[in-house]
Amino acid sequence: MTQAPGHGQTLPQAEAFARIRLLRSPNVGPVTYRQLMARFGTAQSALEAMPDLAARGGGRYRVAGADRVSAEIDAVRAAGAKYLFEDSPAYPALLREFPGAPPILTYRGDISFFDRPAVAIVGARNASAAAMRMAWEFAAALAGQGRLVVSGLARGIDGAAHEGALSAASGGTCGVIAGGIDVVYPSQHFDLQQRIANEGILIAEQPPGVEPQARHFPSRNRIIAGLCAGTLVVEAAPRSGSLLTARLADEAGRQVMAIPGSPRDARARGCNELIRDGAVLVQEPDDVAELLDGFTGNPRSHFREEAPEPFVHAATAESEADSDLDIAALLSSAPVSVDEIIRLSGANTPTVQMALIELELAGRLTRHAGGRVSLTS
Template identity: 65%
Template sequence: MSAPALSQAEAFARIRLLRSPRIGPVSFAQLLGRFGSAEAALEALPDLAGRGGKSYTLASRDLVEREIEAVRRAGARYLFHDQPDYPALLREADGAPPILTWRGDLTLASRPCVAMVGARNASAAAVKLAREFAGALAEEGFTVVSGLARGIDGAAHEGALPATIGVIASGIDIAYPPQHEDLHRRIAEEGLLLAEQPPGTEPRGSHFPTRNRIIAGLALGTVVVEAAPKSGSLITARLAGEAGREVMAIPGSPLDARSHGCNLLIREGAVLVQEPGDVVELLSGFDGTPRSSVRETGESYLAAAPEELADAEPADVANLLSTAPVAVDELIRQSGEGPASVQLALLELEIAGRLVRHAGGRVSLSAA
């Protein structure tokens, strides 16, 4: 059953809700589940924050109106998480963006997607390989997803055009890096450009990991072409593994530090691939059971479905928290309360600015 069409008022309220302080993808979903609509959630936010111990100021209506006009000027459109055209695989991913802006051909996201990522300072051989790999995968009917960075990302986009999705860490109207301004424009015109940040937003360090989760979430699998051991490319690969997607890596010389990340991934359980046919074989008919065994370490998160929050009462868990991160699962166990009640209590603390969320389903009190 398809979701009912969004009214203009509810669409406006959703944008305003997501742009309000301390509202992220998790709290956004929980608020919709609790109150049934963004309009109702906006009315409830000040009271929720008050129960968490702080006052609260919503994003202004003027701010949202300016953003909507900026999206129009950029030739972009909004995509909400429960609309039929929202990419199905991304919707399944933890912390999927509630709202994206896009330009280009949205049908590319409904085709089988493969992510290709790698080093910004890639070797000439790796850049050539990435371009050829991406072109061959596009010819096989795949959409190639990457992050529009220098090096491997740019080569993958160029090789796959027009069958490529660029996921950017800035607003939809900001080309970054500046050297990729033409590529940014071409992808927006011939492929598909996606952004989670509002228009006019310059990329910051914290935006790149969130962009990486979108790249991994869109794709059946991620191919790492060349990468250092502590690179964003490996973060993307491990996020793909945690989401139950295939993780693949092209091996390289142990004498080149740019290959160490790929070789490390293979040692950790990524599938070694050497030609596009290897990727096609792994991903054609992918049934959700990857051959790779790359996983992020972390607690399993006993999350309640957002709709379960509608009738929940907040648990008393503040005394169990400190500035040291603890798994939400552990709070559920120690409090003796259900997941929905614990999540609602954490939501109140988060909106009040007293809670910080960490990777692996962990939370802590804010140090501020």
């Protein structure tokens, strides 16, 4: 059996292999992975139980093949990369605390950069020259102070932030790849990505060989936000990925900062709206440093909360009190929080969580951001 290369792991190779196999199995994301590990103790035990769980949820199930996992491990090794498991001492502490953090990452580069305080710098792909220069200058200054500058390797602001951080004598940067660790995207960042691997650190959640797709970018954005005590948005359009990163950071209690721009420039509207909604306005790198030095989890930024969407279900009070309530009957195609399902069902949390896992493994349940679930369309 091919062994899984990792960073300083005391984890037995068989269990490391089983963990990769568990995470690569159908309908298993970070939330389900952690719940299965908590319930069964080891990945191997979880793998053995999954077909029965899916059957109870009304479906058939086959775990990821061992040959597929062996091929993935070979590809990770061929790329000069290693695995990083969430219970490794080297796994970034702030990311471990982030909701839905990846249980397993692959990386290339110097993992000791994760010991540095990290700040995310993100923004528009079609950024103005002035904004790109500002991103470069902020990144160079913050990296020069010994911080790790994190971004997503996209064109525009992301690329400028990586370049600026690498220009600092003591600089370091982390590039979060939307695809696999061996995939270059965009193609014009081939040299930049190689340089980050040599002088900083590259990380990826997706298996090697996976080309970035639209659904991968929100997942990448949550990693960027999760790695850092604060996220700085330099220039962004409304409803952009950069604003999603900022919102995710805010939801996790991290600092959100934005550089204001002209109200006449559409590319500045996202930043201006962030500031209006509670992000901290910054104008100099020292403003960022002041906000993040000694950050204790109480950000100055505070976004206005939107009223939660009401969840109305046809279930009657009698059915809510029924201990044999079918959890699937409480679900629809509209996402609803797991907490609401627990409340309406009257069942205890472990019972509801296991029922949701059974439905998910059977292919009947979809998980959404914010701890919400729905029936699969």
